[in-house]
Amino acid sequence: MSVTVVGSVNEDVLVAVDRLPGRGETVVGRSVTRAPGGKGANQAAAAGLLGPGVHMVGRVGEDAAGDRQLAALAGSRVNVSRVHRTPGLPTGTATIPVEEGSGENLIVVAPGANEALSPADVDVEPVHRADVLLLQLEVPLETVQAAATAAGGTVVLTPAPPRALPDGLLSRVDVLVPNEHELVQLAGAAPGDRTPAELAALARGLGVRAVVVTLGARGALVVPSGDGPALLQEALAVDAVDTTGAGDCFTGALAQGLAGGADLAGAVRYAVAAAALSTTGPGARGALPGDDDVRAVLDRVPTATEVG
Incomplete structure (x- = not known):
């Protein structure tokens, strides 16, 4: 089984604050920590720690931060031979x-070398042969579309940061994984609180084969292709320390579940457990779990319920 991630590689600068600032407000940070990040690299690291066969396709600069990010990915059992240096x-x-x-x-993201990832970079064997291809939107949209077109396996897209998506891209996506706010934007709906049934209706209107809506501490909503019922998968209860990167861990775990042969509901159950465990330490990768860690808590994950 194999998972390939095409996407961003960043260095995160984490600033601890007593409370988040409002618009136009200044708050004083208590400490600053550098950590590996980027939605693509976070998903790859999560998938790599959960199972074998993970490849990353991306770009970094010719700088010390690039050295650190390549080393961090390799330390998470990710093949980085397709992560290119960018002068x-x-x-x-x-x-x-x-x-x-x-x-x-x-x-707040400054893309740097991520903006140079090109369609030619993704026309490679790890994309063509992956059982599951993970995509996000922190690299050029034309590159995301080229990767989806070149993929031979299941295509999973996290539509973040949210933007309008061409029909040609959505038609190549097998599983779309937005959060609630991204789903509302993609559907062109007004902001506001919605029930799981209302979210499921928005998801079905997108015309994608299947949609998994991440709901943070509430879990995830599974909207399968066809006429099957939507399922609400509640989260595993944990004492959260830092939610940074939890959505990326969820998607990396979802990919490993699908690559391993699980159906969508089973892969989501596995993913909510992994994502919950990832919030118990600092930073996007400070508490990424291994497969044994996740399987040890699976019996504590609530049973999914049908959404009326």
Whole structure:
């Protein structure tokens, strides 16, 4: 089984704050920590720690941050032979204030070398032969579309940061994994609280084969292809320290579940457990679990329920 991730590689700058700032407000940070990040690299690291056969396709700069990110990915059992050095551009960075106590965060990304990832970079064997291809939107959209077109296996897309998606891309996606806010934007709906049934209706209107809506501490909503019922998969209860990267861990775990032969509901159950465990340490990768860790808590994950 194999998972290939095409996407961003960043260095995160984590700033601990008593509370997150509002618009136009300045707050004083308590500490600053550098950590590996990027939605693509986070998904690859999560998948790599959960199982074998993970490849990363991306770009970093010719700088110390690039050295650190390549080493971090390799340390998570990810093949980085397709992560290219990019002259003249720095490795991407993300500045992330993290609220003490709740673990909630904000994220501002400077793409750097990620913007240079091209369609030619993704026309490679790890993309063609992967059982599952993971994509996000922190690299050029034309490159994302080229990777989806070149894929021979299941295509999973996290539509973040949210933007309008061409029909040609959505038609190549087997599983779309938005959070609630991204789903609302993609559907062109007004912001506001919605029931799981209302979210499922929005998801079905996108015309994608299957949609998994991540709901944070509430778990995930599984909207399968066809006429099957939507399922609400509640999360595993944990004491969260930092939610940074939990969605990326979820998607990496979902990919490993699908690559291993699980059906969509089973892969989501596995993914909510992994994502919950990932919030029990600092940073996007500070508490990424291994497969044994996840399987040890699976019996504590609530049974999914049908959404009326």
